[in-house]
Amino acid sequence: MTHGVTRRAGRGEGRTAYAYLAPALLVLVGLMGYPIYQLVLISLFDYGQEQVSGGAPLTFLGLDNYATLLADRQFWSVLGQTVAFAAFCVVGTLLVGTALAVLATKVRTWARMVLFLAALGAWSTPAVAGSTIWLFLFDANFGFVNEVLGTTGFSWMFGKWTAFGVVAAEVIWCSFPFVMVTLYAGIKAIPGEVLEAAALDGASTWRTTRSVVLPLLRPLLIVVTIQSIIWDFKVFTQIYVMTSGGGIAGRNLVLNVYAYQQAFAASEYGLGAAIGVVMTLLLLLVTLGYLRALRRSGEEL
Amino acid sequence: MKYLLHIVQPMEGVSEMRFVVLTAVAVAALAGCSPVQSGPAASGGDEQTGQLRVWLFDEVNRGPKEAVVKEAVTEFQAAHQGVTVDVQYIQVQTRAERFKAAFSDPQSAPDVAEFGNTDLAGYVAGGGFGELDLSSWADGQDLLPAVLETGKVDGKVYGLPWYVGVRALYYRTDVFSELGLQPPATLADIAPLARRIRQAKPDMLGISAGGKYTYGAMPFVWANGGDIAREDGGKYVAAIDSPESKAGLKQYTELIADDICPPAQCAANGGDASVEAFRAGKAAMVIGGDFNRKSVDASTAAGKYAVVPLPGKDSGSIAPAFAGGNLLGVMKGSQRKTLATQFVQLLGGKVYQRKMFDAMGNLPTFGDVQAEVAEADPALEPFTKTLEAGTKFVPVTPNWAKVDAQGVLPTLIQQVATGEQDLDGAAKAAADQMNAAFSS
Numbered sequence: 001m002t003h004g005v006t007r008r009a010g011r012g013e014g015r016t017a018y019a020y021l022a023p024a025l026l027v028l029v030g031l032m033g034y035p036i037y038q039l040v041l042i043s044l045f046d047y048g049q050e051q052v053s054g055g056a057p058l059t060f061l062g063l064d065n066y067a068t069l070l071a072d073r074q075f076w077s078v079l080g081q082t083v084a085f086a087a088f089c090v091v092g093t094l095l096v097g098t099a100l101a102v103l104a105t106k107v108r109t110w111a112r113m114v115l116f117l118a119a120l121g122a123w124s125t126p127a128v129a130g131s132t133i134w135l136f137l138f139d140a141n142f143g144f145v146n147e148v149l150g151t152t153g154f155s156w157m158f159g160k161w162t163a164f165g166v167v168a169a170e171v172i173w174c175s176f177p178f179v180m181v182t183l184y185a186g187i188k189a190i191p192g193e194v195l196e197a198a199a200l201d202g203a204s205t206w207r208t209t210r211s212v213v214l215p216l217l218r219p220l221l222i223v224v225t226i227q228s229i230i231w232d233f234k235v236f237t238q239i240y241v242m243t244s245g246g247g248i249a250g251r252n253l254v255l256n257v258y259a260y261q262q263a264f265a266a267s268e269y270g271l272g273a274a275i276g277v278v279m280t281l282l283l284l285l286v287t288l289g290y291l292r293a294l295r296r297s298g299e300e301l
Numbered sequence: 302m303k304y305l306l307h308i309v310q311p312m313e314g315v316s317e318m319r320f321v322v323l324t325a326v327a328v329a330a331l332a333g334c335s336p337v338q339s340g341p342a343a344s345g346g347d348e349q350t351g352q353l354r355v356w357l358f359d360e361v362n363r364g365p366k367e368a369v370v371k372e373a374v375t376e377f378q379a380a381h382q383g384v385t386v387d388v389q390y391i392q393v394q395t396r397a398e399r400f401k402a403a404f405s406d407p408q409s410a411p412d413v414a415e416f417g418n419t420d421l422a423g424y425v426a427g428g429g430f431g432e433l434d435l436s437s438w439a440d441g442q443d444l445l446p447a448v449l450e451t452g453k454v455d456g457k458v459y460g461l462p463w464y465v466g467v468r469a470l471y472y473r474t475d476v477f478s479e480l481g482l483q484p485p486a487t488l489a490d491i492a493p494l495a496r497r498i499r500q501a502k503p504d505m506l507g508i509s510a511g512g513k514y515t516y517g518a519m520p521f522v523w524a525n526g527g528d529i530a531r532e533d534g535g536k537y538v539a540a541i542d543s544p545e546s547k548a549g550l551k552q553y554t555e556l557i558a559d560d561i562c563p564p565a566q567c568a569a570n571g572g573d574a575s576v577e578a579f580r581a582g583k584a585a586m587v588i589g590g591d592f593n594r595k596s597v598d599a600s601t602a603a604g605k606y607a608v609v610p611l612p613g614k615d616s617g618s619i620a621p622a623f624a625g626g627n628l629l630g631v632m633k634g635s636q637r638k639t640l641a642t643q644f645v646q647l648l649g650g651k652v653y654q655r656k657m658f659d660a661m662g663n664l665p666t667f668g669d670v671q672a673e674v675a676e677a678d679p680a681l682e683p684f685t686k687t688l689e690a691g692t693k694f695v696p697v698t699p700n701w702a703k704v705d706a707q708g709v710l711p712t713l714i715q716q717v718a719t720g721e722q723d724l725d726g727a728a729k730a731a732a733d734q735m736n737a738a739f740s741s
């Protein structure tokens with residue numbers, strides 16, 4: 001932000017600014033505002049299939065859908081599970097992505113090509129296909145993993161933690177390429193003179209990474225972290241496909257699958273919308289909290 | 302509205318006045334609008350010409366079904382000048398979305414549709430199907446009463462039963478004779494028998510009992526005098542936590558154990574996966590439907606199996622089976638009511654049910670046609686016997702779809718089978734969840 005200019009901006013200039021922003025604002029309101037408005041609205045009604053098709057009158061419930069949701073013990077356990085699962089996936093994705101990005105800057109061209117092709121392959125695989133392939137890999141009787149480990153007959157998807165582990169591995173597998181490619185570009189964009197200067201000053205590799213590379217990568221790291229948080233919190237396909245809709249007795253449920261099963265598949269759109277609103281608020285809170293924490297640590301965003 | 306004011310707190314830096322204005326605008330916006338609703342389903346019309354649209358379910362092997370349906374279409378078009386019949390095959394898995402869309406938008410809806418009888422109550426409440434008048438239809442008198450019940454809501458017929466599906470006990474004759482065993486005479490015999498088989502043949506499941514196999518488990522509950530729910534003054538109340546129901550659940554969940562059907566292998570299985578284990582030759586027994594016969598005959602178990610009715614609580618009795626099956630109905634918004642009803646009566650009538658049996662093996666819903674095909678094919682006897690002994694059905698309420706979607710019964714069975722919860726606690730939780738759904 002250039003100091004002074006904005007402070008002196010008069011009312012007229014502000015209006016001009018709004019005029020320039022208007023098209024973007026209109027698109028935003030249309031594409032984001034209206035759906036969210038509908039979501040909130042539906043969450044305040046008893047809105048099922050009968051109401052949608054006009055067979056029954058609409059009943060305004062106020063916050064009853066939210067009260068039902070918050071009083072449901074399963075909701076809280078699923079929420080806790082979702083947060084832990086997402087946190088694990090985010091950390092895993094960032095670690096794998098960063099490590100491979102660094103690796104990509106150190107190896108020869110052909111090795112880098114192979115690495116990128118493999119990553120892009122994982123990235124472009126549709127979620128359903130990827131999940132199914134992983135499921136085959138971990139199949140109890142015919143899976144490659146059991147064959148290699150010599151544990152034929154072991155059912156990975158039966159135990160709560162092994163099932164979560166396999167799904168988390170799949171999620172990390174299909175989301176690390178984004179982190180890797182972004183950070184690789186970031187590392188490549190660091191001017192050679194800066195690194196050279198550090199080397200001339202006698203900084204070790206570790207010291208250079210910590211004091212030069214990471215601070216320069218910070219804006220990118222923030223972006224990929226927020227992206228990962230949002231993606232991994234909203235995981236649906238992998239859990240739905242790999243644990244066949246939430247695992248044995250629903251012990252592998254995450255919030256999105258829970259919302260689908262309890263609300264949308266059951267035609268309880270009002271309740272489903274309430275879950276959607278709660279999820280949106282939670283994600284906003286997490287993201288805002290993260291940004292604030294960063295700002296407090298003295299970083300310009 | 303008062304709720305809204307509670308949660309919107311004035312933010313720092315926003316003047317009081319501005320806050321009041323914002324809140325007022327928000328409240329006005331919310332109060333002025335409500336979510337979209339399509340108009341009440343049009344009452345339909347009664348045109349005598351034009352295109353009649355029909356939705357039928359797609360099948361794994363659709364050829365024979367399509368051939369019979371084509372024959373019916375040709376006959377119908379020949380009898381009705383200026384009428385064409387357009388048949389579309391829809392996927393069973395995505396039926397919920399297709400039907401929901403059809404109910405919300407009558408323009409894209411068919412006139413006639415095939416649908417599962419457990420979906421009936423929800424579809425009728427959603428305004429999807431109209432009442433069917435079968436009173437003046439000659440074939441109608443021979444419909445089996447218990448089967449016709451599955452097409453009724455509040456005593457009115459909305460669907461003509463096209464075929465019925467019941468399950469019985471498949472067992473491997475080679476394994477049983479090798480070990481010198483007899484098929485079980487009571488439900489209580491199954492567990493010890495299955496245990497003995499697995500002991501002698503550790504690679505085999507004593508009985509393939511799936512944790513998600515609701516229709517395999519419910520006969521155990523019904524035979525013990527329990528039920529999913531009972532009707533009480535027009536409302537359903539969960540009965541799955543009654544002592545009788547729990548006795549049945551105990552008998553079934555006992556089967557999902559390491560010495561019969563290990564939870565790691567069986568707890569996640571539904572009906573198809575359970576039968577699949579039997580087809581693969583990995584199970585000595587399974588509860589399977591008459592509709593599974595063709596696929597078992599095309600598997601490694603072919604020629605090495607027999608079927609008996611699933612025994613009941615006492616020796617010689619038969620456990621009540623779930624009366625599954627599909628119905629044919631006329632959509633409420635159809636513009637060609639009479640034509641649609643006539644087509645339903647043709648395709649669902651005796652002649653074409655017989656043809657469908659020959660083509661697909663679907664069990665007819667007419668008493669006399671059923672007796673006729675049973676005579677021609679003795680392998681059907683265990684299934685027709687099971688039907689004669691009396692069948693049971695899921696609660697006929699639109700809320701059943703919700704209980705089904707939420708997986709209440711599979712969760713109950715899985716929780717008990719994996720030892721995650723004891724039977725009393727799991728049954729109580731399932732009953733609470735059901736009651737919440739029934740009262741909504």
